[in-house]
Amino acid sequence: MIFVTVGSAFPFDRLIQSMDNWAHEAGRGDDCLAQIGRGRYKPAHMKWHETLGHTHLSDTMQKAKLVVAHAGMGSVITAMQHVTPIVLMPRRFEAGEHTTDHQMATARWLEGKPGVFIAWDENDLAAQIKAAEGWAGSDAGLDPFASKDFTDRLNAQLTHWSEG
Template identity: 30%
Template sequence: MTTLLVANTGGHLTQLHSLLRRLPVEDRVWVTLDGPQSRSLLAGEKAVYLTYPRARNVFHVARNTALALRRLPQRGVDQVITTGASLALSVLPPYALRGIPCHYIESATRVDGPSSSGRLLSRVPGIRLYTQHETWADARWRYSGTVLDGYRATPTGSRPVRKVVVTLGSSEGYPFRRPLERLLEILPEGVEVLWQTGSTPVDGLPLTATPSMSSEALNAAIRDADVVVAHAGTGSTLTALANGKMPLLLPRLISRGEHVDDHQTQIAAMLEERGLAVVRDAGTVEWSDLEHAAAHEVSLSATTPFALRN
């Protein structure tokens, strides 16, 4: 059975990669975007790279549809599975309209309802729809679990914080300087910090920025760190949890021009309720918040398969 696994880079790709062990997938081809994360995470895998789209840009969606029709196998595909976002709009409809099973798993960030991509794809006949939140599951949107299943945080007692990883993900076009400025105010002298800054400009700030890095390098840095401070994106959060760290999450806010909406505040609140994260505002976070997050470790237990609709 050949499966196309479709996901934009960042949190969408991290979620699909995390769910892979729970999905009925044998032979597979990844469909994503080129970059340090995808090249590292998918090393040794079959992958097709499409062009980087702008958020909510119809022209870019159409361009990637044309590329997908040229570059992807049109025969021998048994199913398509995606966690979004815009690449799902480009890839799923042509396969669904030919009767090939297509599965759209909405991002875990969507706590109250589907994203714009999910709403659009829900109008395409034949696409199976999944939510990662039971609260809005219904006859159309099935709940089969979440990428957070199996994670548990336990207190370990206070310990010195000497190494910190700050990761702002890969959100293009949405700078997030507030956490950088605030952390520079509160970090004690001598603390070693890795600043993964994404597209956020750091001019005038006394730090050495690493805009992007491979999944392998980021995982290694997080394993070696005492605490992870991150924007509340699913990719950054899952990476921290998978490496045994309870993250300190600082959600991006639409009112500050830091994201397209406030879904990060929703996912952060849900993670805090599950006991898997410490959540604070980026402008008022304190050093004690880092120490509190560092005093926990995260483990992953066995999870049930993610059941797909026939």
């Protein structure tokens, strides 16, 4: 199953409509489940829910063979915990999809990491889904813990502030 999620904060009709079109063209609507949020676009070619409770969302992410999502770190981390490949389509500030372009920056940072595939726009989506479905990796690419270098620097800064 391909699980499509837009997160819980903002609608993302461009992603949902693009996935609905892909599901129709690929004949894969029965293989897709979308969590569409409060978007205006309602899929015609794949199953969908506006929201999913935490348990249902976690179970769905665990069962998915592929996740397609906005470039939100919650979706990325969850997919990587389950070693599930993820296709990200970042929201764009210029399109009114978010308040900043931080998802573009997140996608640039994640690009090339094992199991992460970036669809920079709807035209990239089909190719990235194909690449993700062909991914045979076993390492999702992100350590769930901060590096020792980072925690050492953070600890030094906190110690400095507490002594200051």
